Amino acid sequence: MRRVTPDTIAVVDLAVCDRCGLCLPLCPPEAIHLELNILTVDVATCTGCEKCIAPCPVGALTMTPLNPNSRLLAPAAHA
């Protein structure tokens, strides 16, 4: 299945994340991983559906613009 690149993707703030794992089964494409106590969102798999954002008990996940040219996070994300 061809994936359409989303405008924004979920990004985790590891300083806020409690590693509870709640977001993993909520992710339809299974883009979120928790390994060796580090939560990661796979940039290439996240579809930007936002299903993980509101349920995070501490608000550690936010939607962040994806720069379609570089496939890196745009600097504006942190403005």
Added chain:
Amino acid sequence: MPDVDVLVVGAGPAGAVAAWQAKQAAPELDVVLLERDRAVGAPVRCAEGVGDAGLREFANPDGADWASRRITRVIFQAPDDTEVLVAERGVGWILDRTRFDAYLAAEASTVGAAVLVGAEATGMSRNGNDRWHVRVKARGREDVYRARVVIGADGVETMVGRWAGLDTRVPSRDMESCAQYVLEGIEFDPDAIYLQFSEAIAPGGYAWIFPKAVGVANVGLGLVALKTDGRNARQYLDAWIARRFPTGARTGYTVGGVIVHTTIRKTYADGVLVAGDAAHMINPLSGGGITNAMKAGRLAGCTAAAAIREHDTSERRLSAYHRAWMDLLGEDHLKYYRIKQALEHMDDAFLNSLARTVNRIPPQKRSIGRIFAHALIKHPQLIPVAARFFV
């Protein structure tokens, strides 16, 4: 490459009981129990409440150091703080999960299962033969365990199920986002648990006070994010505590997810069983999962042991576990789930009025059945809810 018969991933109540029961049922088998964290039972992600009868199937709480408090009363609170006391005998216990989980793991160890802490399964594959190859990271190095049966008891993350190709995803409406503090120096009845229902306090869930000692309690709430006003669970909890216990000392906190869904469609695959939270085996009405997990762990451990003895760990053989679970509790959870859906439509005004209706029943006569009957007479809108209970 270590060769084992049963590899259990996760040493919570489901995993520890699975390892314990598998080794006890078939002492000749090599059973290994993996715990990712550095201590079994920590960090606690739980309100620690458990029913008396279910607990006693596995452990005797009388005088046990892992039992913090015996509970003899349940107090429901309406949105306007109206209290409804439901008196029952031998209601339950508040555990100390750091000690309780360690106790269960020690039981597994006593019968001869190997318990490894700080050991994290990071992936697994099957490569066509009759064993799973499970990658395990521990103390900075990676080993590959070869296992005849892998039991996934890895909680809400449920990675083993995912690796085995099972669908362990949860719809947003069936995920409770929870936050909890340990509060000290607060006043409440230390023999009671308190449950407060209100769409303003904990939309789609409830707030709780579970006593750990006189003046000390787990105070938390669970909510469904789809129903909130945009605040997260911890912000809802902070607001509730600011109103109810403004002077309480917050000596600990935890957050986590409770899956209030029904058992996943398939809890087994070739050489794989999934148990406890990982298989969504939580009572969707109460959010309670500890005894469910232990019962599922017992079924999984015994099924795995018997299957290995018969030299048949195929999906077909292991499906007996799923059937046994559905007969034991899985079908009940489907009914509870329907009730949960029906109850979602009660607003705060209705709950306040319901609490007053129930308080007209003398306390000694307040059984759940009688409350239900009275409630139906005064609040006919509950009839569809009652009907669903019997469907």
